[in-house]
Amino acid sequence: MRSSLAWFSLLALYFLTLTCSQSNKNTLPTDKPIAKAPQATADVIARLVEDSAMQAGFLGLSVRELSTQKEVMHYQAGKMFNLASCQKAITTATALELLGENFRFKTLLQVDAQGYIYLKGGGDPTLASQIMGRNVPSLDELMQIFIQKIKAKGIKKIQGIIADETIENYDVMPPHWLWSDMGNYYGAPSYALNVIDNSFELNFKPTRVGKVATITGTNPRLPAEVQFLNEVRTAPAGTGDQASIAGGSYEAVRYVSGTIPLDYQAFSIKGALPDPAYYLAWYFTKILRAEGFEVAEPTTSRRIALAGKVLNRVRTDLYTHESPPLRQICDFVNFYSVNLFAEAILKQIGLKYPTEKPDNTPLRAGINQIKAFWEARGIPRAYFYMLDGSGLSVTNGITPTHMSLLFCEAQKLPTKEAFYASLPVAGVSGTMKGVGAGTVLQNNLRAKTGAMSQVLAYSGYYKGKSGKMYAFCVAVNRHVGKGAYMQQKLTELLESLYSGS
Numbered sequence: 001m002r003s004s005l006a007w008f009s010l011l012a013l014y015f016l017t018l019t020c021s022q023s024n025k026n027t028l029p030t031d032k033p034i035a036k037a038p039q040a041t042a043d044v045i046a047r048l049v050e051d052s053a054m055q056a057g058f059l060g061l062s063v064r065e066l067s068t069q070k071e072v073m074h075y076q077a078g079k080m081f082n083l084a085s086c087q088k089a090i091t092t093a094t095a096l097e098l099l100g101e102n103f104r105f106k107t108l109l110q111v112d113a114q115g116y117i118y119l120k121g122g123g124d125p126t127l128a129s130q131i132m133g134r135n136v137p138s139l140d141e142l143m144q145i146f147i148q149k150i151k152a153k154g155i156k157k158i159q160g161i162i163a164d165e166t167i168e169n170y171d172v173m174p175p176h177w178l179w180s181d182m183g184n185y186y187g188a189p190s191y192a193l194n195v196i197d198n199s200f201e202l203n204f205k206p207t208r209v210g211k212v213a214t215i216t217g218t219n220p221r222l223p224a225e226v227q228f229l230n231e232v233r234t235a236p237a238g239t240g241d242q243a244s245i246a247g248g249s250y251e252a253v254r255y256v257s258g259t260i261p262l263d264y265q266a267f268s269i270k271g272a273l274p275d276p277a278y279y280l281a282w283y284f285t286k287i288l289r290a291e292g293f294e295v296a297e298p299t300t301s302r303r304i305a306l307a308g309k310v311l312n313r314v315r316t317d318l319y320t321h322e323s324p325p326l327r328q329i330c331d332f333v334n335f336y337s338v339n340l341f342a343e344a345i346l347k348q349i350g351l352k353y354p355t356e357k358p359d360n361t362p363l364r365a366g367i368n369q370i371k372a373f374w375e376a377r378g379i380p381r382a383y384f385y386m387l388d389g390s391g392l393s394v395t396n397g398i399t400p401t402h403m404s405l406l407f408c409e410a411q412k413l414p415t416k417e418a419f420y421a422s423l424p425v426a427g428v429s430g431t432m433k434g435v436g437a438g439t440v441l442q443n444n445l446r447a448k449t450g451a452m453s454q455v456l457a458y459s460g461y462y463k464g465k466s467g468k469m470y471a472f473c474v475a476v477n478r479h480v481g482k483g484a485y486m487q488q489k490l491t492e493l494l495e496s497l498y499s500g501s
Helices: 002-017 039-050 084-098 139-152 276-290 301-306 326-336 339-352 362-375 400-410 416-421 483-499
Strands: 058-065 071-075 106-111 116-120 160-164 199-205 214-219 227-230 233-235 244-246 253-257 259-261 267-272 316-322 446-452 455-463 469-477
Touching: 039 058, 039 483, 058 400, 071 400, 084 326, 084 339, 084 362, 084 400, 084 416, 084 446, 084 455, 106 139, 116 276, 139 276, 139 316, 160 276, 160 301, 244 267, 259 267, 276 301, 326 339, 326 416, 339 362, 400 455, 400 469, 455 483, 469 483
Parallel strands: 116 160, 227 253, 233 259
Antiparallel strands: 058 071, 058 469, 106 116, 106 316, 199 214, 199 267, 244 253, 446 455, 455 469
16 A cells, blocks of 8 residues: 555656646646645645545645746646636636626616606625625615615606516526536526525425425515425434525526425425516515505516507606625635625626627626636636636536636736635634634635535635745645545645645
């Protein structure tokens, strides 16, 4: 075993000290000679490559000295990896620069001459967000703000509430998101009008093991058109949450399957709102009626278009609701890996920088702008495949060598401090709280995490033992076993990087 490990150590050291690819000599920075890797890091890589969890998997690593951008260490860094939610770091770093740290999403409250009230969306993902807590008004507080603005204009009669989503296209789902993700809260796409994080809780009461669990309601209550086809069964105690919700955008029927454990009196799972704009108009109508207004049934611009009717665009603004500044939103994106926020930010880039292609959408235009932004800074499109802003798409990809370069370039931008501060701290905060706690990494390394089935990645910055700052990207794809085990192994690798830098 020792001889085998020694052989792998030499192999790892070879990869870490020689060129990564001879076939891309003029395109990959890793083709340049780099510094010799510490033996400790080579040993960790050798053990990881030999580990049974990685027998069918791939490891990629790139480390650059931040001040010079010189790549001082790499392992298979020229290969394209899926970095999962590390994609959010790319989206936020670009948005802080192109939209500005103080950019705010806007939602308009409007009225037309016929007495219809409009909620015109601007893509704000923080509208009544529960994730942001007291940083934004709750839904009921927001409704009261709207009502006060209506009353202040002397409006006593309201024909109806119309949610206007026309700032964006209605095909909201990014490419290559999995059906198994859609319908769950983390798979909620971004719309022109988002509300309460586009999510809800579905409540169950366990029955007997093997029997279908009983749905007891939702929180919040949803419009009557939303229905659930329930196939969730009760499993033995201790089995945990194995249930999921499926359903596409605007589809009123949700398909619920899997199991929930017996050892709870009540159990809840989170799902994605089928039609957030309609929910907002429906809820506002309900509140207005409670305030004594006579209001017809609500609708949306999409439903009006489906009926073959034309939306009235001649309106008067009553109020402009603004989100928190982008800098604060990006903190939540990277600290807590909020898919919805990242997708909304990506589309906002596309709205500000539209393309002239016939199939132009805010999502496609945003991706095109992000690729162009980083291509001008040394990240060729050929090594950067992007289909969404959050990293949920299973076909996203970028090489570790270009990801570490991107993090170096991000620290040359005017918004570098805001981006750096948005990354969670190892052992302390956000998704990095459980990584490196009690080690040399705690309070030293900042990184965006990325995790999905058979994927684990970290991209960020750390100060080495020498005091120098480094940008890094480390990723494994196609590993087997539990993510917690792979997290432990990559933590050991990151510790070795610190000690050898």
